[in-house]
Amino acid sequence: MDSIVSTPRLSLPERLLEGQRGALARAITWAEDADSRFPDLLEKVYSRIGQGRRLGVTGPPGAGKSTLVNQLAKNLREQERSVGVLAVDPSSPFTGGALLGDRIRMEERTMDLGVFIRSMASRGSRGGLARATVDAFDVMDAFGLQDLIVETVGVGQAEYDVVGVADTVLVVLCPGAGDGVQAMKSGLLEVAHVLCVNKSDRPGADRMVADLSEAVHLRTAGKDMWAPPVISASAGTAQGVDDVLEAIAQHRTYLAAKGRLQSRRKEQRLEQVQRVLREGFDGEIWAGRGLKAYAESMIEASATTHGAAERILEDLLNSLPKGWSEQQTEGSR
Ligand SMILES: Nc1nc2c(ncn2[C@@H]2O[C@H](COP(=O)(O)OP(=O)(O)OP(=O)(O)O)[C@@H](O)[C@H]2O)c(=O)[nH]1
Ligand SMILES: [Mg+2]
Structure with a gap:
């Protein structure tokens, strides 16, 4: 540690791991804002x-x-x-x-x-x-x-x-x-x-x-x-x-x-994946990838709101990758 001199060239994860409090504060801001740089930061410090x-x-x-x-x-x-x-x-x-x-x-x-x-x-x-x-x-x-x-x-x-x-x-x-x-x-x-x-x-x-x-x-x-x-x-x-x-x-x-400590951590990671996915759905898929516009057209084409949602869900399920349903059965066992 003693030979490390902090320079502005160090990346945020590097500065974080080096123990710089300012880097920690910044990293938490990225977490709060769901900043697009956060996933990469997390990967670098994950171990x-x-x-x-x-x-x-x-x-x-x-x-x-x-x-x-x-x-x-x-x-x-x-x-x-x-x-x-x-x-x-x-x-x-x-x-x-x-x-x-x-x-x-x-x-x-x-x-x-x-x-x-x-x-x-x-x-x-x-x-x-x-x-x-x-x-x-x-x-x-x-x-x-x-x-x-x-x-x-x-x-x-x-x-x-x-x-x-x-x-x-x-x-x-x-x-x-x-x-x-x-x-x-x-x-x-x-x-x-x-x-x-x-x-x-x-x-x-x-x-x-x-x-x-x-x-x-x-x-x-x-x-x-x-x-x-x-x-x-x-x-x-x-x-x-x-x-x-x-x-x-x-x-x-x-x-x-x-x-339970280990199994709890596993559950925690799974829950976090689910949360990130939900946010991704609301942000990237709903707004960013045109699902919202598709839903609008489905409302026109369906008798009720639930009818529209059901059809969209069905379309989404049909577009899931092969093998997903087998994994799902295994996971729920
Ligand atoms: N009498 C008494 N008062 C206390 C004790 N602990 C805290 N207080 C007082 O209770 C008040 C509220 O304390 P906080 O620690 O801010 O309570 P909090 O639950 O964090 O409050 P919020 O974050 O606003 O929900 C403060 O005025 C404290 O000084 C205690 O052991 N005895
Ligand atoms: Mg408080």
């Missing part, structure tokens, strides 16, 4: 991907996700692990204002070269956001960051898609704003591998821990499945942060013991 531990953090607005992530990053740094954080701004008029606050709080850590923090705008795209998150994680991973964390507000399917790209999902709740029952109703419990009741300095925290533990027990008792631990914490004063990290580590150990 370096795979070591990073991926954590998704979600929960209701204001639960203390960013405060907790900041504390988690701090602890991980104390263990000499490097950390990359993606904060996804849901572009919502209700939560958009929180972004600046996030930046300021996280700023505490940005003087440290072992921490890389980046906010990503969601721009309202659903699948696109999860795709961009995986791409951003991949380049952070190739860059050499060891713990990759994505934070997003858990308000809907799009956010679950985003945290679903992680190996472990941490759901942060807090007493008061919405109780455990609300979390259960919203489906947050189902996506959680670790549950954190933050702001345990506030009244109602113990009750919430008990309610959530009961709900987890009801859902998982007697089944061969991971039972999400319910951890009480107070990110504001760093209390319980070690316990949260410990629970995350336990989930990872569980995945590894079950052989």
Whole structure:
């Protein structure tokens, strides 16, 4: 490394692998924008991907996700692990204002070269956001960051898609704003591998821990499945942060013991291929290759919209390469 002097002639992947933070920032922008140069970049750094531990953090607005992530990053740094954080701004008029606050709080850590923090705008795209998150994680991973964390507000399917790209999902709740029952109703419990009741300095925290533990027990008792631990914490004063990290580590150990870490990565790659294909369909095939115009003509020629779609689908299926259907049967076995 010492003999390498950075010159402007180095390509982006080279600069990324050399550890230049500016190159990482640029690569993430390419990921966000679905830049046409991204696939080539990914190819050049692909062999370096795979070591990073991926954590998704979600929960209701204001639960203390960013405060907790900041504390988690701090602890991980104390263990000499490097950390990359993606904060996804849901572009919502209700939560958009929180972004600046996030930046300021996280700023505490940005003087440290072992921490890389980046906010990503969601721009309202659903699948696109999860795709961009995986791409951003991949380049952070190739860059050499060891713990990759994505934070997003858990308000809907799009956010679950985003945290679903992680190996472990941490759901942060807090007493008061919405109780455990609300979390259960919203489906947050189902996506959680670790549950954190933050702001345990506030009244109602113990009750919430008990309610959530009961709900987890009801859902998982007697089944061969991971039972999400319910951890009480107070990110504001760093209390319980070690316990949260410990629970995350336990989930990872569980995945590894079950052989799920490898299979999960395989699934993740497959899901990412599907996301990229969907985007390609919407962009390149629909708009770029004239499918839109073809659909317009099909609407004219068909009785209903569904009739038009069916005919187009049939045409598309007929144009698939030979051998595809055999592979498909094998894959679905
Ligand atoms: N009392 C108390 N307040 C806390 C604690 N942790 C965070 N807070 C406060 O809760 C507020 C929201 O914290 P954030 O970390 O921004 O929460 P968030 O979940 O990231 O919020 P959004 O990203 O806007 O959804 C801030 O004012 C924090 O200072 C805690 O343990 N106890
Ligand atoms: Mg936040």
